[in-house]
Amino acid sequence: MRIDELHQDSRYAIRALARSPGFTLIAVLTLALAIGLSTAIFSVVDSVLLRPLPFPHADRLIRLFESNAAIGRPRAGGSPANFADWRRATKTVDMLTAIGMTTLTMTGAAEPEPLIGMMVSRDFFSLTGATLGLGRVFASSDYESLANARLGPLAIRGADAGEATVIISDSLWQRQFGRDPHVVGRQIHLNGRPAIVVGVLRPGFRFDETATGIADCWLPLIESTMASQRRFRQFTIVGRLGPGTTIDAAQAEMNVMATALEREHPRDNAGWRIHVTPLHDSVVGGARGALLILFAGVGCVLLIACANIASLLLMRAVGRSREVAVRMALGAGRSRLIRQWLTESVVLALIGGLAGLGVALWAVPTLVTFAPPNLPRVNDIAVDARVFAFALAVSVITGALCGLAPALSARAGNIARALRSTGISTTGPRHGWLRQSLVVAQIGLAIILLVAAGLMLRTLMAVHALDLGFDPRHVLTFGVDLRGDQYQGLINIRTFSRELISRLETTPGVEAAGVGSVPLLGGLMNRFRVEQREEPIDSTMDVPSSGYFRALGIRLLHGRFFDESDNQRGEPVAIVNRAFARAAWGSERVVGRRVRVEQLTQTWMTVVGVVGDLRMSSLEAETPPVVYVPFLQSSVATFNNYVVRTTGDPQSAMPFVREAVRALDQTLAVSRIATMEQRVARAAAPRAFNLWVLGLFSLVALVLAILGVYGLISESVASRTSEIGMRMALGATRSEIVRLVLGRSLLMTALGIVLGLGGAAGVTRYLESMLFGLTPFDPTTFIAAPVTFGVVATLAALVPVHRATTVDPALVLRCE
Incomplete structure (x- = not known):
């Protein structure tokens, strides 16, 4: 094809689109939304997954970590x-x-x-x-x-x-x-x-x-x-492979080293293994699955948009069949007509792609703003030349896909029949089959996205329904680093913490305050010996003050909480959680039993209380065994986190917290200050992000698919107006007319739903790592998705159905 022919086809396409501003506007908006969302998600995938790390010889960089499955440490430094x-x-x-x-x-x-x-x-x-x-x-x-x-x-x-x-x-x-x-x-x-x-x-x-x-x-x-x-x-261990060395060779060497270290230092290295992984995989590995799922989701939206525009172009082709026939009669070849249809759809897609860049420029900062805090390389996400090139390529491919259906229909055109037509737009068998197939495809893809979004919604609901083991409402958390020279002794650390807690507890609006680990942030692991038990237990160790449990609203199951008498002059005591009690003694009623920290001390501590299990490291992780040692008795207290329960909004206590710390020591700074509800929301952020992105995709897909169903029924009514009028003149009832109009459309909708559910059953297994509290084949979700689509589709069908049942038979017969 010569350049002048391409130029001529492009000018003709622009004029043709300008003559149908309504169609052009709808098509451009649809394509802009689909291409814009695709471009935005690609910018995230490209920046996070596809680009190499910004370091020299990035392809040779590796991360080494240790693991010990026997004690539940799958990934340690x-x-x-x-x-x-x-x-x-x-x-x-x-x-x-x-x-x-x-x-x-x-x-x-x-x-x-x-x-x-x-x-x-x-x-x-x-x-x-x-x-x-x-x-x-x-x-x-x-x-x-x-x-x-x-x-x-x-x-x-x-x-x-x-x-x-x-x-x-x-x-x-x-x-x-x-x-x-x-x-x-x-x-x-x-x-x-x-x-x-x-x-x-x-x-x-x-x-x-x-x-x-x-x-x-x-x-x-x-x-x-x-x-x-x-x-x-x-420690994070990072290395660079030697030239020509493979990951497998490095792993084999580290396997030998792990065995040697276990033999030479069995006390500290028994059961520990060394793992070698590319640094890039270590950085982005946790985000790879979710981002690829989102990319596939936006791909479904793009395909639905292509099917939607192709369907509109088919309707447009029917209306222009006489024009096409005249051009063919005047000598235009079928290849030229096909080229014209494709040129028109590509021009349309390029306009939509240009508008889509505006959508992407808005969507990318929004995605960055709402991205979960654990998304790696989030600061590198931007719309750059690579993203522009992607948008251009997607626009051209989308245009070609949209124009494929009308181009194929042009090959089957009948010149004589088109020239004899009166100009009334009627759909032939081939056009009808293509349009129905496109609508079925739209419905199927929409159902897949609805199921995926439903699974994300049900997952987030399951996470929010978890028993955290504490009450996050009205709780403020913060840290103070006590590592200066003036806090080298435990006495100074305890003195500062007691004075700070005392100041906070006497502040109006504060119910309780304490020092101890903040839930969801993890804790220090230690090995404990249990009286009358040979095997030690690896457990989290926390060092709270007496007000810690009340500040967090932790439930006491048996015994008592710590009090001020649990100091260095008192009997060594401990509180254990339900998980530790069951692991050590197989029962929760363990008050009076004794434990001690292996290696650190030979002093036995008497269990004085059993508390409920808290979510220590994350919302989803199983609660580990935990031993609580009184802050006033512990020999470990170099870093402090504080929790404060307030009667009102905990954020209003932030100025008082900072003032209390400053009053005790002007060289200290308050760090990591946040409400407990903010920490819970941050822990749930990755799932919430997946939900709102997939939810947006499913909403767009639902609207486009419903428009496809609406268009199919509307076209059916328009093309069969004469038949409907004659049937009504011969005595057909409204219910019979409704069945006539909806019969094939309902069949196509049902076929699309069945295919969509089949597709969802095949792809939701890839969502398994993103789910919590349910399976990829959750029956509630698989029922709710088609029901939702069916209800919305029924509402959309009311307008054309009403139009069909109000046809005036006399007017139709006069026109005939």
């Missing part, structure tokens, strides 16, 4: 001592670095600010390709300074009193220092200890994909202070 052994012995990995997260309070600039710090071992900056805007990376001496060890995850006490070194993020540089170019060499205080700023990273660098939160600063990880730590498996 690496321990410092094991990491050192891996790095020494590996032949397949040419660079290995450890990353640990720590929390800090910064003073010395403006107001005290809580920071997330990233402790990094040697090779981190080389491996990630991080470059600095100001200053330098860490030198070898920085990795040997014990001053830095005092700020690490294990907060080594009594270390070198010199100055630590820190590299800050561009964001922190702007926030706290106003982009002062002389910030390098400036002294700040982290957790009350002096630290020198030695560098500022360039804007845009992030390595938060493999850790929790976005780092504000980086500190050198002092491995010498943790050389014997094998049970502290909290």
Whole structure:
């Protein structure tokens, strides 16, 4: 085809579309919505799944983690001592670095600010390709300074009193220092200890994909202070494969190492295995399934839109059959007519695609705003050249698909019959079969999306119906980092916490306050010995104050809560949850039994109470065994979370919390402050996101499919008006006319529903990982989806059915 012919066909297509503004507007809006949503979802999929990580040799980067199925630890970090052994012995990995997260309070600039710090071992900056805007990376001496060890995850006490070194993020540089170019060499205080700023990273660098939160600063990880730590498996281990080395080769090497470490250090490494996975998979793996499901969902919407527009084009082709016949009689070949139909549909789709870009430009920021907090690489999501190219390609393909049906119908046209026609639009057998097939396809795809959205809705309902084990209403949670020099002793930590709790409890509007772990954030694992039982029990350990249980509304099943007498002068006591009681003794009535922490102490603690199970790490995870040790008796209390129950809106207590902390110590900052309901909503956010996106898709699909059914019935009424009038003149009743009009349409609708349910049964199994509390074949959902569609379709059919039953037989006969 020559360029001039293409230009001529395009001009003719634009004129033809301009002559039918109603049709063009409906088609463009339909395509804009479908292409826009497809483009928006692609931008998310592209940024999160398809693009390589922004690091050198990203295809060779790996993540190493440890697992122990016997104690329920399927995915743990690496321990410092094991990491050192891996790095020494590996032949397949040419660079290995450890990353640990720590929390800090910064003073010395403006107001005290809580920071997330990233402790990094040697090779981190080389491996990630991080470059600095100001200053330098860490030198070898920085990795040997014990001053830095005092700020690490294990907060080594009594270390070198010199100055630590820190590299800050561009964001922190702007926030706290106003982009002062002389910030390098400036002294700040982290957790009350002096630290020198030695560098500022360039804007845009992030390595938060493999850790929790976005780092504000980086500190050198002092491995010498943790050389014997094998049970502290909290480090993210990242490496780079040697040239030509495969993942399988690295995994085989690590299998050998795991066996050797288990043999050499059985106490700490028994049952532990090492796993090697591509870093990209580790970063995005958790989001892959859900995003691909959403991409498939929007693909269904696009196909429904194509079928809808193809159906409209078929109706339009019937109305233009005489025009087409005249052109063929004047010498136009069928190939030219087919090309014209395809050109017209592609031009229509390109206009819709252009409008769809506007939809995408609105939808992408909306998706980012409502994206769950665990969605990786969310800050990279944007509409760029790749997304524009996708929109263009989808527009062209959509146009070709939409024009395929009328183009095929043009091949079967009869010139003589079309020239003899009176101009009344009647649908021939081939057109009718094509339109009915397209409507069936729309219904089937809509049913699949309705079932998927229904499963997401039922999942979210199941999550919200969970017994959390506590009452999240009117509860405020926050943290205070007590790692400064003034809090090196447990006495100082306890004194601060007791004074803070006392201040909070005397604040008007506060019912109770306490210190302890915040539900849904997990806890520290420990191994407990149980009296008269040989095998130890791995359990979460919490260190709450006496007001903690009342502040969270935790149910007491047996015995009593802690009180102020449970201090260092009193008898060592503990409270266990129902899961621990059943695991240890097979019963909840265990008050008076004894437990102790293995390795830490030989002191037995008497169980004085049994409480209900809380959701500790997530909404869906099974509640682990938990042992609660009184805050005033524990030897572990370096980091504190607080919970406050209020009589009204807990957010109104935030200023009082900050003021209470500031009154006790002006160098401390309140961190992670949030209501418990916000934390619950955040935990449910991934499922809520899946629901509203799939819900939007199913709503669009439902509307388009219903329009298809409406159009099919309307066309049936229009094409059979004469027949209806004659039947009514011969005595046909209204019910008989309704059956006549709806008969084939109901058959097509039923066929579409059956095919849709069959398709849903085949694809919902891929949703299984996204579901909770129900199966992929949930009968309630599979019944509700077709019923919903049937009700809406019936309502949509009322207008054309009413039109059919009010035909005037006399008027029809006069026209005939």
